[in-house]
Amino acid sequence: MQNVVITGASSGIGAATALHLDQQGARVFAGVENEGDGATALAGASSRLQRITLDVSDDASIAAAFETIRSQVGDAGLDGVVNNAGIGYAAPLELLPREDFRRLLDVNVLGQVAVTQAALPLIRLGHGRVVIVGSVGGILASQFAGAYHASKFALEAIADVWRQELDPDDVPVILIEPSTIATPIWDKAIAYLDQLTASDDKRLKRYRERLTSFRETLHSADEHGKAPKDVAEVIAEALTTKKPDTRYVVGADGKLATALRPLIPDRIADKLAERTTA
Template identity: 50%
Template sequence: MTSVLLTGAGSGIGAATALRLDRAGIRVFAAVHDAADGEILARGASASLSVHTVDVTNRASVEALAEEVSSQLGSEPLTAVVNVAGEGIAGPLELLPVESLRHQLDVNVVGPVSVTQCVLPLLRRGRGGRVIFVGSMGGLVAVQLAGAYHASKYAIEAIGDAWRQELAPDGIAVSIVEPGPVATPLWAKAVETLDKLPDSKRYAERIDAVRETLRKASKNSPNADKVAAVIQQAILAEKPRTRYPVGVAAMVVPKIRRLVPDRLFDKAAQQATTKGAKDE
């Protein structure tokens, strides 16, 4: 039976993916950070979906999760691990507390590595295991006031590339799913990080504009089901692709970025990220 460990299953892309895989008859080990979110998820799923509370930044918690999954699988292999858990921290790098940057990298980079390390023995029980990282278009293109988030997603691109080469001899495929803007709670949480920044006349106008852009993104972007469908494709494909861009923006913008000189792109990005306030 196909079985998948999925982090970040409490909301957004993770929850949509967990429910989609469950409806497809796939055994889902749904890892959530908040037990209350897990209870909500379980009510919408079949009895075969199991919920596990984990803190991906805590190694002992991750190891306990791997042991639980191993115990429930018995001698059966794990088909795939899907690393969805992540956060978005916004703000000018000059004002961002170093602790916030450290937390961003801990959740979005170290966490997925830790989870994958712990479950690789379960993937190796079978043949053709899958490691899937949910990255972002923001791992290929960076704009102002989101440097910490972009740094974490650029790191996932490098980690995915390196691990794909390292695991190829074992027959384990590594894929990176790269969504463009998606309507998830991540955007609202990013607004909260902006609200906690110290006052700054230098950045105030740009922060207000980005705050409005993030609020609009949380309402007007495509929903998470589109990303969930691509993740399912990456799990089940006979020969999975190394990268799966999701949405027109994710397919087009990185290609344009490679062709456009840096300063010209900077100007366009600055206009795009401050457009929200000007449209009000």
């Protein structure tokens, strides 16, 4: 590896991947939403690593970021783009504001597409690869995370289509499907849920007891999820192995869930989803 772009690199899987690839000698362009983001999480990196403002929901930010990247990599192009940026809102679909649903899809789905579109000319130059960080939550969906699951199911289709469309150019497209990983997304989801449940919306009454239990599930995921470095190591393999798989599931519970899902009835899958989706 020489040149790799990672989105959502200010924390969690993105930061862990940026540091891991940096340790392997790659020149990493660590995309962060706002200038100054990720300073602490990426403090241990070498001087090769460059934090770059890259808001995946802003076309101007994407264009400016890739103009900078292009000027630095030149004809060497990119060895990889890792589409990792993502957010999550915890709420019953009945109560989720439309603008929040739109924002989530803009970051988690449209942002990944827009970044890949911008990266492809450099990927072709460098004979590089496209990595999309999805989730086991794109195979199994659980209540109160409907918007997040919708975005991850969408990425499953996008990865399949792009794999076919880019195959004639010999550009591998690889989907990473983590199960439960301990990242800041859980704290943010809990904060969003707490704000929601503090409202006086009368529709909350029918959900409140289940939302309390769901909050504990989020807290447990944050405490007991696998380390982001586990995903970073798989992403590094996807970028460097001679013949990468089309998808990698990270986590034993995720591997079990993806194997069982086509074989079990929906009602059983609903229960399984509560235990394994990220």
